[in-house]
Amino acid sequence: MSESYDVAIAGLGAMGSAAAYHLARRGQRVIGFDRFAPPHDRGSSHGESRIIRVAYFEDPRYVPLVKRAWELWLELESESGADLLQSTGGLMIGPREGVLVSGALASASAHGLPHDLLDAEALAARFPAHRPNDDDVAVWEPQAGVLDPEACVATHLEGARVAGAALRFDEPVDGWQANGAGVRIATGRDSYRARRLILAAGSWLPRLLREPLFPLEITRQPLVWFAPTVPIEAFDAERFPIFIREHEPGRFIYGFPRRAGRIKFAIHMEGEATDPDQVRRAVSDDEVEKVRAILRRCVPGAAGECVDRAVCLYTSTRDQHFRLGPHPAHPQVLVASCCSGHGFKFSSAIGEVLADLATGARPAYDLNPFALER
Ligand SMILES: Cc1cc2nc3c(=O)[nH]c(=O)nc-3n(C[C@H](O)[C@H](O)[C@H](O)COP(=O)(O)OP(=O)(O)OC[C@H]3O[C@@H](n4cnc5c(N)ncnc54)[C@H](O)[C@@H]3O)c2cc1C
Secondary structure: OOOEEEEEEEEOOOHHHHHHHHHHHHOOOOOEEEOOOOOOOOOOOOOOEEEEEEOOOOOOHHHHHHHHHHHHHHHHHHHHHOOOEEOOEEEEEEEEEOOHHHHHHHHHHHHHOEEEEEEHHHHHHHHOOOOOOOOOOEEEEOEEEEEEEEHHHHHHHHHHHHHHEEOOOOOOOEEEEEEEOEEEEEOOEEEEEEEHHHHHHHHHHHOOOOOOOOOEEEEEEEEEOOOOOOOOHHHHHOOOOOEEEEEEEEEEEEEOOOOOOOOEEEEOOOOEOOOOOOOOOOOOOOHHHHHHHHHHHHHHHOOOOOEEEEEEEEEOOOOOEEEEEEEEEOOOOEEEEEEOOOHHHHHHHHHHHHHHHHHHHOOOOOOOOOOOOO
């Protein structure tokens, strides 16, 4: 049995690295474990870019949290000197009554967020790479952009390390046991004691929850990079900011401004169920073609040669909303399942919330929408 800690963290990806950062900077004695050596490409936090947007179509109740996340990303950038967030503005494109546009408008109006509503003609004039349908509209919001997920995780981890956190890579947590008011944590190498344990294992969370608290589905999500068929400048951020498009009712494609000579796109959801230890990592030509076929209709100049591909994991709850809070039977254990394919942008703020919960401070947000038991 090694020494005792204030907080142990199982999983140092997006959520765990941010929690380690905030806790260590509050003077907590922190130990963090990861199955691999983050940032890595086995979980949910890799692939060069993540969208951050504020007019949140999923639910207006996420808006205060994402505004705080934006502030914290900027703070982290200025403290570390790292490039983490590129502000591009963003477009939510689709039918006026679709879930994407109507949801983004509902959040914008509930929180008084700056935005413009463009009809199809105005969209095509201002952002010419897009080919909207006649009845499509677009919500343009200036506060949206691109986060670099690998750099964000690395920067949080480095900040945590500098503030005194012990970070153990390639040392998975095998199990834990509530022990009085604290927790005992077992890894293959040793056992540890802590007053609190944060479970932030992403797609592996079900393995660490001995009895399932809520259903989670792990899916395999292909990412595809294309070389355009038109000059690459058409995909500069000013002309081609981040976008999501509801190209058929309830079906979404999203993309990013160019990085060097290539542009990244992916389909949101629709991935096949998988086991995080047995993921089919190769993306097939058929999967690339599925993305390209949508681009031919929606962003035809981007539907060129596929120059790279990767697989990333979603860990989704049934309603696609996060689960975040104390374990119902063991309040010293905090559970953070903030994926469902849209968690990265929040991770800076989730780290702060987890630090609040682990130290008995009251988070500044209503966490009821994310309660474990509903
Ligand atoms: C294709 C794709 C696109 C996405 N796009 C966006 C987007 O544009 N915007 C957005 O906001 N979100 C997006 N997301 C979602 C976002 O990336 C996730 O919500 C977020 O990365 C989840 O972070 P996490 O910390 O829960 O998981 P991870 O970052 O995967 O971290 C979990 C960590 O736990 C470790 N681990 C596992 N088991 C153990 C164990 N037993 N002991 C110790 N460590 C363990 C793993 O090695 C891993 O490092 C996307 C996700 C994917 C896959």
